[in-house]
Amino acid sequence: MAVVGPGPVGSGARVTEPIGDHIAPSQSSRQAKPRWFRILVTLVPALAFIGLLWIALAGTGSQTESGSGAPSFELPLLDGSGVLTDEDLRGKPVVINFWASWCIPCREEAPLLEKTWRTYRDKGVAFVGVNIKDAESDAKRFVREFDVTYPTVRDLDQRLTQDLGVKGLPETFFIDHRWTFFGAISGDETGDQQGTVVLGAISEDELVSNVETLIKRARSGVEANR
Structure with missing residues (x-):
């Protein structure tokens, strides 16, 4: 057929x-x-x-270069009280620390960051903690455990993380009163956790030295404008 x-x-x-x-x-x-x-x-x-x-x-992307403008942002505060933006910080020396509760060096440096914040907050220095790659409940437990009193935000979409070129955790960035990127400090690579490079904790000398430099730059700027 x-x-x-x-x-x-x-x-x-x-x-x-x-x-x-x-x-x-x-x-x-x-x-x-x-x-x-x-x-x-x-x-x-x-x-x-x-x-x-x-x-x-x-x-x-690559890490922000010294002297370049720091990125703008608007991020939710961990305590649920609202948002924190770059506009809230401009005009002040700013220390921004990226961390996660599961990061061991983050836990090691947390008391030092809080101590330094309490020492310099009356001199106009702002500290901000940026929590990434973390469960909200774990982040809140971390803040309570180390009695962190400076503002902590969550970078849920990691936009600020990418804009600053964060290499790993923990990492601390310094921004001067003109909202210009001054520098970043992180320790040597110590391993890998949850797909993130783990870096060593910041030393007290490094932290204090950079904060003092930010304060001097701010004072110089004020005197230059008189």
Whole structure:
């Protein structure tokens, strides 16, 4: 038995083909995929993962250069009392510390940061903690445990993290009264946790020295404007 169908377009002819050529494939034949297809199915997820990883790394970008303008931001306060923006901090020397509750060096330097904040807050220095890659409940527990009294925000979409070029945790950034990036300090790499590079805790000498420099720059700016 044969099926009669149209011939090539424009030929006006009609062709006869064996009906056996049009029998629907069996279940077994549908499952017998070509080797190249099976390889492609295996490679696609891997290639997609590599692509996403590249995008994530590319989004981090290079670290902000000294003397360049610091980025603007608006982030929710951890205690739920509202938001903190760059406009709230401009005109002051600012110390911004990135941390997470699971980061051991973050825990090591937390008492030092709080101590330094209490020493210099009456001199106009602002401290801000930026919590990333953390559960809110764990972050709040950390703040209570170390009695952190300076403002803490959450960078949920990690935009500020990327804008500043954070390399790992913990990392501390210094911004002067003109909202100009002054520098960043982090210890040597100590390992990797939760896909994040873990860096050593900041030393007291490094922290105090940079805070003192920020204060001097602010005073010089005030005197220059008189």
